[in-house]
Amino acid sequence: MRVAFSLILLAIVGVGVVLSLSSIPFGSPPMDAGKYYIDSGRTDTGATNIVTSVVVGYRAFDTLGEVTVLFVAAIGLGAILTTGKKNESKKKEELEPASLVLSTGCRFLFPLILLFGAYVFIHGHLTPGGGFQGGAVIASAFLMVYLGCRKKRIRKSWARGTESISGLVFVVTGLTGLAVAGHYFLSNFLPEGTLNSLFSAGIIPIIYIAIGLKVGSELTGVIDNLIEESE
Amino acid sequence: MSFLQSNIYYVGAFGLILTGLLIVLVKHNLIKVIIGLSILDTGVNMFIIAIGYLRNGTAPIFSSPEVESVLMVDPVPQALVLTAIVIGVAVLALALSLSIRLYRHFGTLDLRKIKELKW
Numbered sequence: 001m002r003v004a005f006s007l008i009l010l011a012i013v014g015v016g017v018v019l020s021l022s023s024i025p026f027g028s029p030p031m032d033a034g035k036y037y038i039d040s041g042r043t044d045t046g047a048t049n050i051v052t053s054v055v056v057g058y059r060a061f062d063t064l065g066e067v068t069v070l071f072v073a074a075i076g077l078g079a080i081l082t083t084g085k086k087n088e089s090k091k092k093e094e095l096e097p098a099s100l101v102l103s104t105g106c107r108f109l110f111p112l113i114l115l116f117g118a119y120v121f122i123h124g125h126l127t128p129g130g131g132f133q134g135g136a137v138i139a140s141a142f143l144m145v146y147l148g149c150r151k152k153r154i155r156k157s158w159a160r161g162t163e164s165i166s167g168l169v170f171v172v173t174g175l176t177g178l179a180v181a182g183h184y185f186l187s188n189f190l191p192e193g194t195l196n197s198l199f200s201a202g203i204i205p206i207i208y209i210a211i212g213l214k215v216g217s218e219l220t221g222v223i224d225n226l227i228e229e230s231e
Numbered sequence: 232m233s234f235l236q237s238n239i240y241y242v243g244a245f246g247l248i249l250t251g252l253l254i255v256l257v258k259h260n261l262i263k264v265i266i267g268l269s270i271l272d273t274g275v276n277m278f279i280i281a282i283g284y285l286r287n288g289t290a291p292i293f294s295s296p297e298v299e300s301v302l303m304v305d306p307v308p309q310a311l312v313l314t315a316i317v318i319g320v321a322v323l324a325l326a327l328s329l330s331i332r333l334y335r336h337f338g339t340l341d342l343r344k345i346k347e348l349k350w
Contacts, residue, residue, distance in 0.1 A: 006256035034305035050291035054310040066314040073321035077328045132317045222324045
């Protein structure tokens with residue numbers, strides 16, 4: 001009965017979607033907004049990666065909101081998992097230590113993955129990638145250490161400190177833009193430099209580094225909370 | 232057949248969306264419902280990307296001055312999905328942590344059994 005109703009509902013949704021999508025042909029040229037960003041993104045923001053120039057150039061204020069959503073989700077996860085926990089005597093089962101190959105391998109790979117994550121978010125305005133992707137890569141390095149070398153844990157104060165400082169850098173950069181350049185929040189007050197060089201695009205690399213550290217430390221905190229819960 | 236070939240990304244994306252919706256509606260286990268939500272999320276992201284796609288298009292990155300801007304795909308959907316993926320991960324983790332609390336309280340993740348209890 002329930003399955004039949006669900007299938008009927010799905011059929012209605014599917015028919016509606018097909019009817020509305022048949023007027024949008026697949027692979028048609030971009031809309032006016034996209035065309036404008038592609039044509040003038042380089043001169044407006046100085047970033048060669050147009051996606052980056054949209055995310056932290058034109059829509060930087062939106063990105064601040066999205067980072068805040070991520071922050072609230074991470075805080076909420078910590079609050080949900082830690083509050084109301086009965087202080088029963090924890091009998092911690094001694095985990096069997098990982099094999100030599102595994103622990104050596106993850107100790108060897110950990111700095112390399114961190115380096116790659118940092119590369120991805122530092123070069124966010126030049127190559128594919130950026131703060132969100134780099135942060136996810138960094139969090140995956142910490143996940144690997146948690147699973148491979150089971151005794152190792154991050155210091156929570158460090159993760160929280162990195163997270164707060166990078167959030168603060170984002171907001172302070174925006175306020176400085178408002179004060180110095182004086183047009184709007186997060187307006188570019190640094191020189192744009194030459195295209196395709198590392199020190200270019202004004203405040204975009206600064207913001208993307210802040211986002212990368214923030215996302216990385218938040219996702220690491222999420223992993224930390226979930227793994228602590230499972231023990 | 233040509234319809235399927237020319238619209239394969241739309242078909243795939245909506246296949247994922249409808250699959251996720253079906254799982255959310257039909258399944259009783261909370262973990263499976265969360266997996267369905269995740270599949271739905273992936274389908275929506277893929278659909279948004281497919282809207283901005285251009286045939287034989289390239290990434291919107293001027294890695295060298297010779298790159299032609301005519302062939303570039305729409306950057307706006309990519310910028311939207313970029314943040315949506317990360318937020319999707321965070322929301323997934325939040326949902327899983329809520330289900331951990333539910334399991335701790337009720338001892339089950341079956342939604343039929345949880346409904347019968349008074350909150």
